[in-house]
Amino acid sequence: MSSRVRAGFSLVLTTLILPAAVLGLALWQLDRGPAHYEEVLGQRDQVVRVLAELGASGADVSSRAPMTVQYGDGGMVYAGPAAMSAATAELDRLDRALWVSRLRNQLPPVVVVCAALVLVLGLVMLLGASALGKAGRRSREALERGFDLVRRLLPWLLGTQVVLTAAGVVAAVAFEAAPLLEVDSPSGRDLKAIAIAVLIMGLSLWTAGKAVLNLRTTLALFRPDPLEISGRSLWRAEAPGLWQWVEGLAERLGALRPDQIVVGLTGGFFVTSGPKCLWPSGETFEGRTLYLPLPYLPLLRQDEAEAIIGHELGHFTGGDTEYSLRFLPIYAGVNRSLAAMILAGRGSDGSEGLITRPAVELGLFVMHRFDRAVMHWSRLREFAADEAGARITSPEAAARALLRYDAVMGRVDAVLGHAFRTPHDAPADLVAATFEHARQHGLDDPAEEQEAQEPHPTDTHPPRHQRLAALGVAPSAALMEDVMAPPAETALSRVVSLFTDASTLFRDLSAELIGDAREAHRAYRESLEAAASAVGDEAVVIRDSGAAGGWILLPIGIVVGAMAVGMKLQEAGGSGSADVIAGIIGLFAVLLFAPGLWLVRRGARPFVTVSPTAITLDGVDRPLAWSDIEEVGYHVVGPPSKTRGLRFSVFLRPGIRLPGRARGRWARFKVKQRKIEIRSMRLREFTAQDFADLIHRYRAAAEARAVLEQEGSASPAVLGAASPDALIFPVATGGNGGGPVNHSPTIV
CATH class of the missing domain: 2.30.29 (PH-domain like)
Incomplete structure (x- = not known):
């Protein structure tokens, strides 16, 4: 069974089948409750008649009634004054039973209402999320409006569902346990059943209360955290050529101009409109921001870089970054509601709670529908952004940019990765070093990159072959050969001309990354030394012990042996079959006693x-x-x-x-x-x-x-290779570095 089928089955089981089953149980209880009441009422009427007959015969609890006056109950026959006393006690018990039964008959309607409402809520949320998802794929405005409504309603809906589920469980369990309260002297089994029922009801109410309290935090106003970017924000005076180039592209495209241009060494090209925080300077700002990774610029031709920047500026034109900001509160609201449900139902051993499970499944389904719709528009907007980049260059340049970006990525990762792994041996200018490395070793073949033929519904970008097809360009052999050509000798000087003091900028950014690497290595070495010294x-x-099991087997063996001896003595001189049975029991006693003694002695x-x-x-x-x-x-x-x-x-x-x-x-x-x-x-x-x-x-x-x-203690190269993703924020990830101390004990 595939994971998708299992997830669908779990969703239907917890949100529809289980509430329907509880509803069926409630309808059965509706039928059983009155029948039980009538049965108790009939028993009471019978006892009342018996008491009337006893009274007519002159019997009284305090009098010496003749022994001919008799009353039978539960297989026992009472005579004389005991008959009157027993009948009176039974009448008291039946009066209490009628009171309990009347209260009990109020519970099935509660279960019916709760189960029906939970079932209806589940259906409404499933159908509503599906409908909103379909509408959201037709219109981005409908997507935003619909799921913003979901964000505001979801905490109330999930909280209501959990409370109704808990109330239904409590009412159903109380109905089944109520007859035990009608007994005058409950047995040990009855008391255990009552304790279990009270425990189930208490846990259900406790879970529902925790869920409601946790959901209160989801109603707080959402404030997104600033996006942390490793790089420098450049003023116009620091990069006049770069600003003139980017603003010229925006004007040709008819796009909004960026408020800030940030350059760095890691990551890829992107735009954002949310709050940002530059690392390591700590500078914060908002507005439209364009980020440019400097090592890529000299490795891309002029028109290829323009196609990529035009693509990113196209996201400003389509309002994509603003839409992303408006989606953040929706994601945050749904995630916080899910977290509230999961934490409320989680046991001390990490197990999931049954009371909150339907709400969690519904929350996950809502998030999945929203994800699919958002990613649908994300892929469409990527096609539109590709078209924007092609509009200010050409479809062929935009296609080359897609392919060449993949071709140069390996060269960038190789240089930056080596610098992070061996900061003591890193070049002072990583931009120039990347350029020289690409000229000496050439570029990778982008055709070797494996990609899915069809996009997954939650992919943010369409597959590359679909983007090339949308541009109307086929990846011919001539195109691939052109894409893999090393950068021109003058490419670096072209990029340098965009800045007032490119050498200082490149070296400062390189020094920051190398310093981060050194700090990461230092922290990692400390973690290695701490791990090595954690044991003596x-x-x-x-050790383990079977003595506890031995002390259990020993007395059982002794008792069984005593039974064998007793049978032998009792049947002395009797038939041979008794001796055989006693011998078998004795052998069984030995088989119990011997291992028990061995376990106790072994310790x-x-x-x-x-x-x-x-x-x-x-x-x-x-x-x-x-x-x-x-x-x-x-x-x-x-x-x-x-x-x-x-x-x-x-x-x-x-x-x-x-x-x-x-x-x-x-x-x-x-x-x-x-x-x-x-x-x-x-x-x-x-x-x-x-x-x-x-x-x-x-x-x-x-x-x-x-x-x-x-x-050895002097070689920082041991500390492991950082992945390209880790290089985006090297200090945040370098401390754990994916090395040998990063095990986690897993118990299943």
């Missing part, structure tokens, strides 16, 4: 032993070096923070020889998966989560030591 040099033994035994260099599993014939382990796994039943039993799995790296079995517990080997698994029924002094945290610390320490030992 001594080995730690984690605690090692489960695993961890040291800075290796882990030893009980039942495995050799220690496993941490460097030989690819991954570990944990499986528990119940909350990991409370459970002490678990299955622990170790997966070895390819090429590592599996160990053999040794004396001890039974270890399970799976050769194809390179997996070893051992099981503990009960860890001593550790919960499953404590155990996972301990293994995580030792793995992290071993890998950190390996990195530090391999490269």
Whole structure:
């Protein structure tokens, strides 16, 4: 079953089928309630008649009624004064039962109303979100109006649904548990059932209350956080040629001019109209902003750069950036409503709540409909922006720009990535270094980039082949050869002429990125050293014990053995069949007693032993070096923070020889998966989560030591390659760098 089918089934099950099932239960309760009331009423009338007859015979509770006066109830027959007393007590019980039954009969209508309203709300939200999604794909204004209405109504709708769901559950459970209150002396089973019913009702009301309280925060006014951009905002005096060029393109296009031009080394071309914060200067501003990545400018031809900038300015013309700002509160409102529902229903072990599950499913569906409509317009606007870029250049130039951007991306990433990985060896001018690297090594073949033939409904951009087709340009061999041609020798000087002091600007931006890299490496080295020192040099033994199970088996074995001895003594001299039965029972007693005694005498035994260099599993014939382990796994039943039993799995790296079995517990080997698994029924002094945290610390320490030992304390190149995405904000991502300390214990 595909994920899409599973998601659809889960949505229908929780929002439609379950409320319909509860509605069916309520209708059944509507039929059972009056029938039960009539039954109790009939029993009361019968007791009243019996009391009348007893009274007519002269019997009284305080008198010495003749023993011929009798009353039967529940298989017991009472005579004399006891008959009058029993009948009176039964009448009192039936009066209470009638009162409970009358109250009970008020509950099914509540369940009917709640279940019907939840079902209707689910249908309305499903159909409404679908209709708004379709209308939103026809008109961007309809999309904004419709889902802005959803943003304002969704907290109330989800809150109402959760409250109705909780009220329906409470009423339905109370109806089923109410007959237990009619009993004078409830049994232990009855008391357990009452306790379970009270627990379910209490949790339902608690969850609904949490959801309502959490939803209050979603009604607060949304204020978007500033977009953090790594770069410099340039005044006209700092880049007169650049401003003249961009404003000339805007005039030719008939587009709005940018209020700011920001240049940097990382990322791609983009425009934005929301609040922004420049990093590292901390400068904040609003208005229309055009961002230009400097390393790309000399690698693109003049008309290719103009097509890309025209494309970005086309988003100003279409009001795309303003629409994006208006969509932010909608996204924020729906996400906050979803978060409120999820947090309200989440258990202490991270499990999802049943009361809030329908609301969460509906919220996700609404968000999905909105996403599809927004991305639909996003893809259309990309086509329109491509047309804008082609209008001020040519369709052929716009097509070349699409392809060449992909062709030069690898050269930019190579230079910036190397500078981030080895800041001590980075060139002072990364723009010039990227240009020289591209001239020496050429550009990548954009045809090698894999892309989907059909866009996914939530893709923000159409596939490249569709954009080329819309421009009316086919990627011929001649075009691809032209796209991959190295940049002209004069391309860098053309870009330099746009700025008053390009050399200083390029070097300052390069120094900032290299400084960020050095700081990231320093922070990462500190994290490695902290991870390496988080464990001591001594080995730690984690033990488990079967003594608890042994103390359970021992008394059972003794009792069963006593039964066998008793049967033997009772049937002494009897038939041989009794001896056989006694012998079988005695054998069963031995099978219980012997393992129990063995478990108690054995006591605690090692489960695993961890040291800075290796882990030893009980039942495995050799220690496993941490460097030989690819991954570990944990499986528990119940909350990991409370459970002490678990299955622990170790997966070895390819090429590592599996160990053999040794004396001890039974270890399970799976050769194809390179997996070893051992099981503990009960860890001593550790919960499953404590155990996972301990293994995580030792793995992290071993890998950190390996990195530090391999490269030495003086070599910053060890600290791992940063991805191109991480280079956008190197300080924010460099601290964790995706290196060896970034494990997270996963327990399922």
